[in-house]
Amino acid sequence: MKDVELDTTKLPQHVAIIMDGNGTWAKKRGLPRNFGHRQGAQALRNIVLFSNEIGIKYLTVFAFSTENWSRPKEEVDYLMRLPMEFLRSNEKEIYKGNIKFLCIGERDCLPLDLQKTIMKYENETVNNQRMTFIVALNYGGKDDIIQAVNRLLQEGISKIDNQKFEEYLYTKNIPDVDLLIRTSGQQRISNFLLWKLSYSELYFTNVLWPEFNKKQYIKALCEYSERDRRYGGIK
Numbered sequence: 001m002k003d004v005e006l007d008t009t010k011l012p013q014h015v016a017i018i019m020d021g022n023g024t025w026a027k028k029r030g031l032p033r034n035f036g037h038r039q040g041a042q043a044l045r046n047i048v049l050f051s052n053e054i055g056i057k058y059l060t061v062f063a064f065s066t067e068n069w070s071r072p073k074e075e076v077d078y079l080m081r082l083p084m085e086f087l088r089s090n091e092k093e094i095y096k097g098n099i100k101f102l103c104i105g106e107r108d109c110l111p112l113d114l115q116k117t118i119m120k121y122e123n124e125t126v127n128n129q130r131m132t133f134i135v136a137l138n139y140g141g142k143d144d145i146i147q148a149v150n151r152l153l154q155e156g157i158s159k160i161d162n163q164k165f166e167e168y169l170y171t172k173n174i175p176d177v178d179l180l181i182r183t184s185g186q187q188r189i190s191n192f193l194l195w196k197l198s199y200s201e202l203y204f205t206n207v208l209w210p211e212f213n214k215k216q217y218i219k220a221l222c223e224y225s226e227r228d229r230r231y232g233g234i235k
């Protein structure tokens with residue numbers, strides 16, 4: 001792949017990633033699927049650090065969807081352990097990098113030790129300001145909207161506007177996604193951040209997530225910088 005020059009004045013403020021292709025990566029090598037997820041966590045580390053370095057303000061990744069519970073128990077257990085290991089082994093970089101950590105999704109049914117780890121890192125990084133790193137765990141775009149509606153009903157609120165509604169989403173205080181990247185060749189949203197994706201630029205690549213590196217990321221960011229965003233208007 002040819003090297004491309006990144007124009008840091010035209011970066012998206014919020015990048016979201018569907019990290020697809022871990023299983024395929026492992027299968028191609030005759031390895032168990034969990035090896036693919038482990039390698040995926042390594043790729044994620046590099047993308048988080050590079051995003052922070054170049055000045056991306058929000059990075060959201062889809063780590064476990066509300067539909068992923070249907071996977072074999074061994075894989076689900078591993079996907080529940082990985083975020084804890086990730087946070088612990090990258091703790092220094094997160095603190096030093098002034099990165100705020102947030103988790104979105106229905107966390108009550110996550111294992112208790114994972115819930116505690118999430119809370120610890122959310123609390124300890126609450127004042128960090130350079131970049132916000134958001135992990136979607138047991139997250140579904142439809143569930144997010146439904147839980148918001150239910151909370152509005154519980155509070156007896158009968159009339160809302162866009163701004164008010166956003167306050168009830170898991171993604172409260174997080175701006176709309178500018179660029180959505182999905183790896184591994186599938187071209188769909190898969191119930192990710194439905195509300196926040198309304199005007200996002202979409203970027204699909206055949207590269208499997210464990211092989212998605214800085215160079216691939218720069219290519220996506222460069223393509224984004226050349227997109228003509230009109231938000232329903234005309235030029």
Ligand code: FPP
Binds near residue numbers: 037
């Ligand atoms: C989809 O690929 C990937 C997932 C459901 C899990 C993503 C998790 C990671 C990248 C691990 C790191 C995350 C954190 C937060 C540390 P797939 O395995 O379904 O791919 P396939 O379509 O090739 O089977």
